[in-house]
Amino acid sequence: MSSHSFQNHHSDGGSNWAPILPTVLALTFLSFVTPCFADSTSSEPANNAASSASSKKVGGTAAHASDSANAGSNANASGINSGADGSAGFQPASKDSNSGKTADATSDPRANEDARKLFSSKKRPASLPTLSIGSASCGCIAGAKKLALNGPYWQVMRPSRNRYYGHPSMLTYIEKFAKRAHDVGWESLLIGDLNMPRGGPMPTGHASHQRGTDVDIWLQPGPKKILSTNDREKLEASSVLKLDSAELDPKVWTAQHAAFVKAAAQDDNVARIFVTPSIKKALCSCKSADGSDTAWLRRLRPWEGHDDHIHVRLICPPAEKCVEQEPPPEGDGCGEELDDWMNKTALDPPHKSAHPGEVPDEPMKPFPLSKMPAECIQVLDAKP
Numbered sequence: 563m564s565s566h567s568f569q570n571h572h573s574d575g576g577s578n579w580a581p582i583l584p585t586v587l588a589l590t591f592l593s594f595v596t597p598c599f600a601d602s603t604s605s606e607p608a609n610n611a612a613s614s615a616s617s618k619k620v621g622g623t624a625a626h627a628s629d630s631a632n633a634g635s636n637a638n639a640s641g642i643n644s645g646a647d648g649s650a651g652f653q654p655a656s657k658d659s660n661s662g663k664t665a666d667a668t669s670d671p672r673a674n675e676d677a678r679k680l681f682s683s684k685k686r687p688a689s690l691p692t693l694s695i696g697s698a699s700c701g702c703i704a705g706a707k708k709l710a711l712n713g714p715y716w717q718v719m720r721p722s723r724n725r726y727y728g729h730p731s732m733l734t735y736i737e738k739f740a741k742r743a744h745d746v747g748w749e750s751l752l753i754g755d756l757n758m759p760r761g762g763p764m765p766t767g768h769a770s771h772q773r774g775t776d777v778d779i780w781l782q783p784g785p786k787k788i789l790s791t792n793d794r795e796k797l798e799a800s801s802v803l804k805l806d807s808a809e810l811d812p813k814v815w816t817a818q819h820a821a822f823v824k825a826a827a828q829d830d831n832v833a834r835i836f837v838t839p840s841i842k843k844a845l846c847s848c849k850s851a852d853g854s855d856t857a858w859l860r861r862l863r864p865w866e867g868h869d870d871h872i873h874v875r876l877i878c879p880p881a882e883k884c885v886e887q888e889p890p891p892e893g894d895g896c897g898e899e900l901d902d903w904m905n906k907t908a909l910d911p912p913h914k915s916a917h918p919g920e921v922p923d924e925p926m927k928p929f930p931l932s933k934m935p936a937e938c939i940q941v942l943d944a945k946p
């Protein structure tokens with residue numbers, strides 16, 4: 563059983579996060595020489611088989627960063643329909659004749675029902691023009707596309723969850739990133755959760771992954787061979803951290819890992835990538851000496867959990883008017899904020915020893931349908 567304890571849904575307000583330590587601990591991190599990027603395209607992918615890290619659940623079972631601070635519980639309904647291809651099939655959200663306000667999901671007879679159950683009951687995408695609606699932590703997607711279970715250099719894990727749907731921009735991103743990662747010696751991507759067929763809040767595992775623009779990718783390379791269905795359901799990801807520590811495990815973390823994370827971030831469609839703070843720390847130590855190559859580094863956001871997978875969030879697809887999160891703070895983010903995260907992680911490491919009688923993670927709180935953007939009602943009710 564996982565000892566993962568992060569179930570709180572924080573906003574990614576790095577600058578808002580109050581350091582929890584009254585006195586900063588003089589912790590020594592990265593006690594080994596951190597390997598930087600693999601620059602040989604012919605190098606073999608890292609082999610994690612000898613990892614000392616104990617396995618734990620992954621691919622979405624960890625709690626995720628929410629962007630609720632910027633979400634607004636009801637997305638700008640009137641704006642959503644003005645997307646380039648958003649008019650056909652979508653009814654504009656109506657205005658209340660008395661208040662003049664745009665109708666929202668509170669007027670739906672199911673307003674108090676749990677949107678987690680309603681959205682997870684839909685096994686196929688809504689047959690509507692593709693539209694990413696709302697925010698990553700309060701939204702949905704119409705006309706989502708299914709990611710192939712096997713592609714050139716990727717394999718989808720946990721297919722039984724049916725969470726491999728996303729916006730076309732996400733599918734394109736995965737395809738391009740898988741190729742770039744392969745070029746730096748990462749045989750194939752092991753893909754965790756994207757979104758449910760219509761997005762929306764999931765019954766387990768994530769606060770975000772709701773509007774088609776989020777994906778979890780394991781922090782270990784997949785094999786060349788096609789994994790069996792059984793392997794995809796049963797294999798577990800391993801942490802890149804030492805047990806009970808905030809430090810990267812030198813027996814696990816390699817130059818290929820560094821190159822893999824850098825390649826993930828080197829795409830202008832990426833809004834942010836959540837990683838365990840030690841990963842950001844390691845990559846900060848590898849940045850180019852003149853400091854000019856930091857655009858990709860800025861996208862890496864230290865966050866709790868994320869020691870056995872990275873979580874990639876793409877920007878709002880252009881012209882769809884989903885709710886964009888504020889960009890990360892200016893700069894490469896290698897300074898004080900990161901140190902605060904390192905200290906926090908040292909006190910509460912995500913990769914913990916298992917303890918007998920451990921209390922399982924609490925079930926997620928219900929997510930009333932009334933919180934959703936009005937257009938998500940149409941997505942919910944559309945024909946497959």
Ligand SMILES: [Zn+2]
Nearest residue numbers: 626777778873
């Ligand atoms: Zn995630």
